[in-house]
Amino acid sequence: MSAEPMNDYKSPYQKISPDITCIETNYQRVGLACCYLLQEGDSAALIDTGTPHTIPTIMALLQQRDLRPEQVQYVIPTHVHLDHAGGAGQLMQQLPEARLVVHPFGARHMIDPARLAAGATAVYGEEQFTRDFGVLEPIDPGRVIEAEDGLTLDLNGRQLHCLDTPGHARHHICIWDQQSRGFFTGDTFGIAYQELTTARGPFMLLPSTPVQFDPLAWHNTLARLMAFEPERMYLTHYCAVEHPAALVGSLHRAIDAYVEIAHACSATEPRLPLLRQRLRELYLEQLRQHGCVLPEKEIDRLLALDTELCAQGLDVWLSKTV
Numbered sequence: 001m002s003a004e005p006m007n008d009y010k011s012p013y014q015k016i017s018p019d020i021t022c023i024e025t026n027y028q029r030v031g032l033a034c035c036y037l038l039q040e041g042d043s044a045a046l047i048d049t050g051t052p053h054t055i056p057t058i059m060a061l062l063q064q065r066d067l068r069p070e071q072v073q074y075v076i077p078t079h080v081h082l083d084h085a086g087g088a089g090q091l092m093q094q095l096p097e098a099r100l101v102v103h104p105f106g107a108r109h110m111i112d113p114a115r116l117a118a119g120a121t122a123v124y125g126e127e128q129f130t131r132d133f134g135v136l137e138p139i140d141p142g143r144v145i146e147a148e149d150g151l152t153l154d155l156n157g158r159q160l161h162c163l164d165t166p167g168h169a170r171h172h173i174c175i176w177d178q179q180s181r182g183f184f185t186g187d188t189f190g191i192a193y194q195e196l197t198t199a200r201g202p203f204m205l206l207p208s209t210p211v212q213f214d215p216l217a218w219h220n221t222l223a224r225l226m227a228f229e230p231e232r233m234y235l236t237h238y239c240a241v242e243h244p245a246a247l248v249g250s251l252h253r254a255i256d257a258y259v260e261i262a263h264a265c266s267a268t269e270p271r272l273p274l275l276r277q278r279l280r281e282l283y284l285e286q287l288r289q290h291g292c293v294l295p296e297k298e299i300d301r302l303l304a305l306d307t308e309l310c311a312q313g314l315d316v317w318l319s320k321t322v
């Protein structure tokens, strides 16, 4: 039960196991963000949704699998950042029986996405927001289940266990699938682009996206996830990674490295360019140690968005803490 280490992206779908499929969301570039279809008998759930542009790809997969829209019981955004939840409103319109399962802190933003749109416009700018996310559709509050910590969903007898997992965002849940011994981790177990995988395994990058990076909470969350002894993690960026016990150390170290970089830059004005530069240097150094032989230009292309978002996230964190 392992995903292919490299992906030729000829299909938007990667079957991780007979009942779990990774779906390309077509956000920014192919291979950047995915979402998942989880099937149990004649019922299904979607974990993360991509953006409004992802919906046709999701609906085509349901059709391929002979699933009617009514058979999708749950749509579960891991958190309300828009590469994960931007398509939720449109998707719910297509799936008449589905309930939206979301962290209590994210629920109101799915019901009334105006503040979410304003926040994302501040991060991405108006033009990019309109291009990537279009219009965010509101969701009927009667269809929303607030996932309190420990909530267990029943998908045709398969138990899905929702955990409150702050660190990347306070509105983040991870979903434990006992049957496959895996977590759907959203951004909580980091990012591992398949292009950066080497003989040493996936390259784990920590997304300190604005505005709720919380180092201490993140350390605790990672420890809590590992207490389940997971055998694999289904990442949104990108696809599944096996043997998370061998990867979690690099995420703990990344949290500490970010805090160190942030503190070292805290007195500089303006801070953001220096944060960007220090993060870029960190990634390049780590990638070379990891055996990555891609040219710097290609690494810059792959990590441009993350470097920017991580720098902004640390800048916001510093302004709250220092």
Ligand SMILES: [Zn+2]
Residues within 6 Å of the ligand: 079, 081, 168, 169, 187, 209
């Ligand atoms: Zn996120």
